[in-house]
Amino acid sequence: MEIRVENGRVAHPFFVEIDSHSGKMDGDATHIKRFLSKLINVFADTDAAKDYLRRHGDTLIYEVYEKDIPEANGEVRFCSSITYPGKIGNEYFMTKGHFHSRPDTAEMYWCIRGKGYMVMEKEGGEHELEEMHPGRVVYVPGYYAHRSINIGNEPLISLPVYPGDAGHDYETMEERGFKHIVIEKNGRPVVIENPRYGRMRG
């Protein structure tokens, strides 16, 4: 269902369907796929990432469906976020993570399927983890960079909702990285310091 925009704002009601098993959004939604080949530097162990690529070929780590709602104050943007299960070395599959361009804006995630964590981190490195599972809303306040990680055996599907004018800043975390990462140790998720913090690009 196409969105009717007038004067930079949504002018007419619309609906969209999200399949709760696959996370797929119907219709003309924008579809973003993030493959491992473009995420090598996002994982702490880049050698393990390259090795995974050699052994398994390029792999879909996460994907996002979103409707092209104008990025205006007063609109409510949302998407469907799907992070697949798996690990690079002992680090769980995850999204790149981002701040908002308008840093004080919040974001709420409604978890639809799977099991994981929302990893949140402030400028100074102060970090927080909240578990994600179906039926749970996780609220990410302004000034927190945030990423989803999948610690389960099925896709982690959530519905993130954020103010129209929040915007995305991926650059900061691509450059610097999160100070803390989540790895599997003895079959359980454990938070450790990121060995490549501050130098994610090399």
Added chain:
Amino acid sequence: MEIRVENGRVAHPFFVEIDSHSGKMDGDATHIKRFLSKLINVFADTDAAKDYLRRHGDTLIYEVYEKDIPEANGEVRFCSSITYPGKIGNEYFMTKGHFHSRPDTAEMYWCIRGKGYMVMEKEGGEHELEEMHPGRVVYVPGYYAHRSINIGNEPLISLPVYPGDAGHDYETMEERGFKHIVIEKNGRPVVIENPRYGRMRG
């Protein structure tokens, strides 16, 4: 889980659980219950409403759970909305409906359970209906008053999400009413003109 507020803004991540069967929100959420005795004038057939009250006693028509997120621009407010199945005369159980105090703000509804409609109406009476069922997002643009109606046999549960500074204007619709209402005719929902439009209070 209590919300930590600093300088009028959410200062710390939090989570909340919503039971997808009952719509109940856990913890210290604010709980609003709307009983028929306070909604007599909301239904087109006030005699039928009074009769229902006599025969069934006071009846819970809908309820809402919400977290006390500051009403500030940049926050993302949300609630759990539960409208019960039933009819007053031939008009389906429904919410009062409202505009936003900041009229240009949008609202998105994620439907969790049940079957119904989002009824939307602009100042001039231009109206729109979108079906609600699990897995569907209905987007209510700014300047549309909106109400949920339950046309099924189980609770209609949805997760409305809206900008922190949207605010609620219930007054306008309590006074004037929606120009169009939805009734059951031959077992099916039909839109008709509201016989009490413009004089809902008497």
